Amino acid sequence: MTATGYVTADRAAGDRAAGDGTAAGAGAAFDVAAVRADFPILTRTVRGGRPLIYLDSGATAHKPRRVLDAEREFYTAHNSAAHRGAHLLGEEATDAYEGARARVAAFIGADPGEIVFTKSATESLNLVAYAMSNAATAGPEAARFRVGRGDEVLVTEMEHHANLVPWQQLCQRTGATLRWFGVTPDGRLDTSNADDLINDRTRVVAVTHQSNVTGTIPPVGEIAALAHARGALVVADGAQSVPHQPVDVATLGPDFLAFSAHKMLGPSGIGVLWGRRELLEAMPPFVSGGSMIEMVRMEGSTFLPPPERFEAGVPAAAQAVGLAAACDYLDALGMPSVARHEEELTARALQALGGIEGVRILGPLTTERRGGAVSFTVDGIHPHDVGQVLDELGIAVRTGHHCAWPLHRALGAQSSTRATFYVYNTPGEVDALADGVRQAQKFFAR
Amino acid sequence: MQLASLYQEIILDHYRNPQHRGLREPFDAEVQHVNPTCGDEVTLRVTLKDAGGEPAVADVSYDALGCSISQASTSVMTDLIIGKTVREAMEISGEFLALMQSRGEGEPDEDMLGDAVAFEGVSKYPARIKCALLGWMAWRDATGRALDGPAGQPDGGQPDGGQPGEQPNGQAGNGRIAAEAAREQT
Numbered sequence: 001m002t003a004t005g006y007v008t009a010d011r012a013a014g015d016r017a018a019g020d021g022t023a024a025g026a027g028a029a030f031d032v033a034a035v036r037a038d039f040p041i042l043t044r045t046v047r048g049g050r051p052l053i054y055l056d057s058g059a060t061a062h063k064p065r066r067v068l069d070a071e072r073e074f075y076t077a078h079n080s081a082a083h084r085g086a087h088l089l090g091e092e093a094t095d096a097y098e099g100a101r102a103r104v105a106a107f108i109g110a111d112p113g114e115i116v117f118t119k120s121a122t123e124s125l126n127l128v129a130y131a132m133s134n135a136a137t138a139g140p141e142a143a144r145f146r147v148g149r150g151d152e153v154l155v156t157e158m159e160h161h162a163n164l165v166p167w168q169q170l171c172q173r174t175g176a177t178l179r180w181f182g183v184t185p186d187g188r189l190d191t192s193n194a195d196d197l198i199n200d201r202t203r204v205v206a207v208t209h210q211s212n213v214t215g216t217i218p219p220v221g222e223i224a225a226l227a228h229a230r231g232a233l234v235v236a237d238g239a240q241s242v243p244h245q246p247v248d249v250a251t252l253g254p255d256f257l258a259f260s261a262h263k264m265l266g267p268s269g270i271g272v273l274w275g276r277r278e279l280l281e282a283m284p285p286f287v288s289g290g291s292m293i294e295m296v297r298m299e300g301s302t303f304l305p306p307p308e309r310f311e312a313g314v315p316a317a318a319q320a321v322g323l324a325a326a327c328d329y330l331d332a333l334g335m336p337s338v339a340r341h342e343e344e345l346t347a348r349a350l351q352a353l354g355g356i357e358g359v360r361i362l363g364p365l366t367t368e369r370r371g372g373a374v375s376f377t378v379d380g381i382h383p384h385d386v387g388q389v390l391d392e393l394g395i396a397v398r399t400g401h402h403c404a405w406p407l408h409r410a411l412g413a414q415s416s417t418r419a420t421f422y423v424y425n426t427p428g429e430v431d432a433l434a435d436g437v438r439q440a441q442k443f444f445a446r
Numbered sequence: 447m448q449l450a451s452l453y454q455e456i457i458l459d460h461y462r463n464p465q466h467r468g469l470r471e472p473f474d475a476e477v478q479h480v481n482p483t484c485g486d487e488v489t490l491r492v493t494l495k496d497a498g499g500e501p502a503v504a505d506v507s508y509d510a511l512g513c514s515i516s517q518a519s520t521s522v523m524t525d526l527i528i529g530k531t532v533r534e535a536m537e538i539s540g541e542f543l544a545l546m547q548s549r550g551e552g553e554p555d556e557d558m559l560g561d562a563v564a565f566e567g568v569s570k571y572p573a574r575i576k577c578a579l580l581g582w583m584a585w586r587d588a589t590g591r592a593l594d595g596p597a598g599q600p601d602g603g604q605p606d607g608g609q610p611g612e613q614p615n616g617q618a619g620n621g622r623i624a625a626e627a628a629r630e631q632t
Contacts, residue, residue, distance in 0.1 A: 047448065383513075385453075388449070399484060444514075
């Protein structure tokens with residue numbers, strides 16, 4: 001451990017091997033019972049004293065004790081404004097914050113200087129979209145980010161609103177044209193017209209790395225290769241992928257990757273934008289103010305290099321430290337093991353739900369290139385009503401369009417019920433979900 | 447099981463057999479309201495008439511997509527308010543709003559609310575209150591527009607002049623109204 005008590009990137013590997021007595025330090029075998037013991041919230045009961053069956057991690061994940069302790073430890077012993085203050089606590093807070101940056105970078109195979117802390121994945125995506133319109137009035141170094149009339153911005157029909165609306169808005173501000181990949185009836189990305197969609201007018205391609213509704217994993221690497229051949233930037237939404245599968249930005253393909261801490265066992269209030277160094281260096285700022293300036297005069301200001309250029313205001317150091325602890329926890333479990341565990345649960349859910357008459361699963365029916373979000377409709381029962389019956393049974397799911405309204409429209413569903421899985425979920429909980437759906441059918445058939 | 451107190455038989459009856467459903471002409475105002483969190487939507491028209499010098503509800507017609515609670519609530523509402531004066535109907539809707547914000551502690555006026563007292567259980571589920579209010583908020587909005595606009599104009603409720611279903615901005619705006627109203631009640 002470092003002097004301030006935080007695990008930095010170069011220490012993380014050793015920490016992983018040594019173990020720390022929690023499930024995440026226990027080694028290769030995935031012991032879900034031991035994992036569950038690390039999550040205090042799983043001991044509480046819900047409606048009528050029932051145990052909590054939490055199948056809504058796609059919305060937000062629970063936090064292991066290690067993350068809670070890391071945040072508390074920061075506030076208890078080191079709390080101060082990072083990158084300010086000529087005092088010891090200020091130094092410790094800065095070390096903690098920068099140590100967290102290095103830890104997050106190591107988690108996705110990036111350089112620390114390429115990690116920008118934001119408030120959320122949503123803000124990360126907005127950062128790039130706003131930087132692109134701000135490029136219109138920035139210096140010549142920002143030319144690569146300029147977009148205007150005649151240019152095209154390419155998205156997909158399966159995006160979460162967070163990776164769709166900012167691009168619609170960018171087009172509105174700049175006069176660029178929004179285009180999009182459609183989806184196939186089974187919820188895959190329809191890339192049949194990729195050669196038309198990705199052309200010399202394409203300035204940026206924004207694509208999800210894993211659908212939050214269907215779990216679909218689009219061919220982000222192939223899309224990036226096509227886009228790069230035309231000189232377009234590629235922005236990937238990793239909010240649903242980084243928490244659930246091994247992600248290495250060196251081989252992934254896109255130029256930018258957005259994700260949030262709270263979906264990967266970390267605290268709420270902090271997100272990440274990874275960007276290629278040379279692009280971040282040329283990119284104009286989005287939010288401006290303190291911390292991000294180099295020199296301020298009344299007539300105008302100059303800005304710091306990345307990542308600080310994109311981090312105006314006092315940094316969320318405690319949250320960054322919590323996120324670093326979440327990275328430690330996940331890496332100790334091993335991301336390949338995490339992905340394998342979720343694949344088992346997803347396969348079980350696809351089979352159990354798919355076997356119920358009247359249930360229609362949105363998206364791929366196998367786990368091939370598919371993550372652990374299982375959305376479905378039940379004939380004759382509105383998702384809100386399905387969710388209500390499940391809630392009565394202690395099963396937490398999400399209902400509605402899950403911030404992906406166009407995707408629901410494309411798949412012919414007004415809304416759906418969604419179950420999402422994470423490290424602490426068990427096969428028994430998947431079975432309980434299927435039982436619950438049958439109970440809902442029985443209840444509304446009466 | 448708590449579910450039975452939420453989904454009372456009256457609610458399920460109205461859900462299966464919605465009253466006054468369908469969009470009818472002529473109408474004085476039409477609105478579309480959505481619940482932005484779940485995508486539920488209602489298109490609702492009101493027709494007013496003169497009842498001895500004060501406006502009254504001649505007809506409420508609607509087309510809706512949504513859960514049992516929102517569908518049944520809209521159905522019950524039309525049963526309650528068609529034929530009433532606008533003043534009486536506003537009082538009923540006020541009583542219903544109060545019931546919805548009662549957190550299960552309300553003492554609804556059965557004479558005034560009729561079948562709508564069945565929604566008392568909904569008030570214990572904050573996430574469902576906006577479902578129950580969707581049709582009611584749409585009616586209040588449409589009635590306000592009908593009273594403001596010239597009567598007998600089919601487009602009175604379409605200030606943007608567009609076609610129903612093709613107004614994403616209008617929908618979002620109306621949805622915001624509904625959502626804010628629902629938040630005020632929770």
